[in-house]
Amino acid sequence: MSPSDRQLVVGLDNGGTCNNATVLEASGRFLVDRLVETPSEVLNGPDVAVRALVDAFDNILEVTGAPRKLVAAVGLDTPGPASANGVISSRGATNFSQPAWHGFDIRGALEERLGLPVVYNNDGNAAALYAHHLYFGARATAHSSVSAIVGTGLGGGVIEAGRVVRGAVGMGGEFGHVHIPMDGLLEADQPVPTCNCGFSGDVESVASLTGIMNNLLPYWLARHPDHELACAESPRAAAKLVRGYGEAGDPLALKIFEQQAMALGRLFTIAANFTDPSAYFVGGGVVEAAPAFREWFLAKVREHTVLRAEQSAAAVFALVPDLDMAGARGSAIAAMEALITPAAPVAPAVVI
Structure with missing residues (x-):
């Protein structure tokens, strides 16, 4: 499907200490031109950290004045390693060292909390996507x-x-x-x-x-x-x-x-x-x-x-x-792309 001009997507960049968020219109315009950060809480385990991502989502809508009813999807990036579908490695990762994170489906958990489609990329891919689209x-x-x-x-x-x-x-x-x-x-x-x-x-x-x-x-x-x-x-x-x-x-x-x-x-x-x-x-x-x-x-x-x-x-x-904003913006672009041209399903493999 094609997004209407009024549809919005939210981009969330998850880091070791902060979540950075942005909002993207279907026209390609970002509604915020600065860092909007909230605590990521990743050291407090998956339940608290996913709730912090929801808080970042709610906060960016409040900051921009964007109506939630217009949000059609969310883009999420995290540091790796993780599967293509956002399942944290079974061995954990630098930001996800607690055993509760090992094999945790962070994309699916956020999707369930928000009731919206969530498109996942690792943070390097998200930044790369933003650089590509901004340049070309x-x-x-x-x-x-x-x-x-x-x-x-x-x-x-x-x-x-x-x-x-x-x-x-x-x-x-x-x-x-x-x-x-x-x-x-x-x-x-x-x-x-x-x-x-x-x-x-x-x-x-x-x-x-x-x-x-x-x-x-x-x-x-x-x-x-x-x-x-x-x-x-x-x-x-x-x-x-x-x-x-x-x-x-x-x-x-x-x-x-x-x-x-x-x-x-x-x-x-x-x-x-x-x-x-x-x-x-x-x-x-x-x-x-x-x-x-x-x-x-x-x-x-x-x-x-x-x-x-x-x-x-x-x-x-x-x-x-715009490296400090590249992850959130790239994640938002990926979510908007998914609305325009849904990607083929990816096998839910976990990085070993």
Whole structure:
């Protein structure tokens, strides 16, 4: 069915501390242009957290003055791993560590509470979808894109003809655990980085805050023991400070970010040979950095992405915009798309 001009959808972005919400009209206009956050309560278990999502839904309608009777669907995103239908991994996840979360159907639970259809994506896919639609606008369905979102881990998404490629069990676009060549990326004496997932030499082991903390920063500080970051109160605190040093032009920090950019370039090189996308988007903390630094970083990513001449002429490289709102907005877009063209049913598989 096609949504009437008066129909609305609500987008809910579930995070470790806050839920961010937005409202989207069928015309494509968002009714709020800022963060609207409420506590997510995920550490208090599924029942409390689902009630918090309902509170976020009610709050955004109150903030925007949108009538509930016009809301036709809800888009929801959470961090993974989770199935394509929003069932949290049977092993839990960073934000969903309590046993009660393991195998919990967060999408179905919210749908039951609200009495409305709920469309689920993981947070990387939601941000990727928003970046794609914002960049291509009315031409979104004529293009494809890949997005890499650098955060604590490395998320991302594949968009084909304007829609998220979820895969059989919701693992489409899990770029963090793609293995990449390390020759030329690492120094001659630099150990192969390891990932919390157990892999060695995947993208997340380099291009993530965890990769900086566990792999890159220890190596570079061992070579420069007098660096100020060696005095940080903890490895995590030091890792979080690296971006600020990079913005200031610190050579050690720039070397770390160059290695991250090389990793993303190699990831995009692989993606180019699988999907040949129209656009490559980069998101995460680097988007929130000073303009000169983020443009330098994006240029480095492009420099290390090996494309054929025809691909270079057609493809664009860009940053994911409005990152703090991208999840909720992408979730809302997915819900509106589902009203226009319902997706094929997805098997209710659980990520193991």
